[in-house]
Amino acid sequence: MAEIVSGAAEETMALRVVGALRDDIVTMALKPGDVISESDIAGRYGVSRQPVREAFIRLAQQGLLLIRPKRATVVKKISPEGVRQSRFIRESIEVEIIRRLAAQAGAESRSEMDALITEQEAASDADDSRRFHTLDELFHRTLARLASVEYAWQLIDDHKMQLDRVRYLTLGSSSSQRAISEHKLIVAAVAQGDVPGAEAAMRAHLARAEVLLNQTIADHPDYFE
Amino acid sequence: MAEIVSGAAEETMALRVVGALRDDIVTMALKPGDVISESDIAGRYGVSRQPVREAFIRLAQQGLLLIRPKRATVVKKISPEGVRQSRFIRESIEVEIIRRLAAQAGAESRSEMDALITEQEAASDADDSRRFHTLDELFHRTLARLASVEYAWQLIDDHKMQLDRVRYLTLGSSSSQRAISEHKLIVAAVAQGDVPGAEAAMRAHLARAEVLLNQTIADHPDYFE
C-alpha cells in the first residue's frame, strides 16, 4: 500500500483518499471481504480520521465499501447478480446508442471509429493489455459521444466499477483478438445503416462477458457473495 | 422547513438529515439556486455540523447539491440536458424491459398489471394526484420486477430524483387520464406479444414528458441552468 501520490494535485485530502482506495479496490490490492477501519487507513496515509470517513461514505455510495455501523467497514464482495444487472443497464443503453448511430450514420464518425480500432490492433499486437483496456474504454465512450449522450455515459460510469473489478481478475485471458473482430463487425454494420445487424453485433459483444464472469467466479469463489 | 421526524426510526442522524433535505429539495421547499450552509442546516435541525456535512456529501453525489469548497453549498439547478439524458437512460432500460416482458408474456403478470391500472383509475377519479404518482411509480417498478431486473431499477433510482423535481413542478397539469390510457396500450401490447407495438407504446409514453419539460422551463426559467 503505497503513499498517497501528492503530485496528483487533488483538491482535498478526502478526494485523494477516495482515489487511492478506489484504485486499491479495483486492482484487488484490497480484496473483497477485507476489513478496514477509519483509524487504520488514517494512520496508513498520514491523515486524520475525518477525511478517511468521508472517503468511506463516498465509496460506500458507489458500492465498493459496506459500512456496518459500530461494527466495521469491509470491502464489498462482488455480487454476481449485481454484475449481471449492471451489464443489463449497460447493454440497454449501448444498444440504444448503436441504434441511434446506425440511423444517423456519419462519415466522419466512421473514420474516427476506424482510427480507434487501428490503435487497438497495435496495442493487441504489442501485448499491451493495459493500453488495450484503455482504448476499449475509449471506444465505447466515443460511441456515446457520437450519439450525443456522453452525459448519460458519465451517469453509468459509477456502476461500471463493479464490472472493472471482474475485468481485472480476467486480465490474463487474452481475448483481445475476439474483441477487436467484434468491434469491426459493429462499425461495419453502423456504416451500412444495418440497424438490426448493429444491434445484434453489440449484444453478442457484450454477452461474451457472461462466460468470463462464470469462469471468474469459479476461479475466485471467495471474492463473490 | 419542519423538524426532523424522529419517529422515522432512521439509523443515524446523518441519514435523517439526508432524508429531510432530499424531501425538501424534491418538493421544492428548497429551490434550485438556494444557498445553504452546514452551520445553517445544523442549527435548523438541532445537530452538529458533522452529520450535516456527511449528508451534503451524499446529496452532492446524487446530483442534488453542489459543494463549492470554501465558498458555499447550493441546491443544484436543474439541467435540461441532464434531464433529457436521464430520461434517455430510463427509456433505454424500460424499452429493454418491455421487450423482455413481451417475449415471455406471463398470464399472472397480466393480472397484476391490470390490478395496478384499476387502482390508478380510482386515484385519478378521486383527483388524488399524490396517490396517482405513487401508483405510477409502482407500475414502472413492477414492470422491472416482472422482468427480473429489479436491482437494475434501484441503480437508476438515484438519477430519477432529477426527473422527480420536474414532475413536482408539473403536478397541477392533469395529464393523468392520458397516462392511464397509455399504460393500457402498453399492457395490451405486452399481453398480445406484440413486441414492436409495446416498444412504440412505451416510447410514446415516455416521450410525452419532453413537452412537459419545455413547458416547465418556460414557466420557471430561474430553476434551470
Add this chain to the structure above:
DNA sequence: TGATCGCATCTACCATACAAGATTGGAAAG
C-alpha cells in the same frame, strides 16, 4: 466439562475546536 456473564477493546458516530481559502463591506486614497 460446559455454559453464561462481564469487562477490555474494538468499531463507527457525533460534537467541538481550529485552520485556511473566499467573499464582502467599508474605509482610504486618487
Add this chain to the structure above:
DNA sequence: CTTTCCAATCTTGTATGGTAGATGCGATCA
C-alpha cells in the same frame, strides 16, 4: 465620485476527544 485595498466574517476542510454500540475473550459458576 471612482477605485483600490484591507480586514471582519462568511464558507468548507481537517484534527481530535468523547460516546454508545458490538465483539471477543476470559473468568466464574453450575
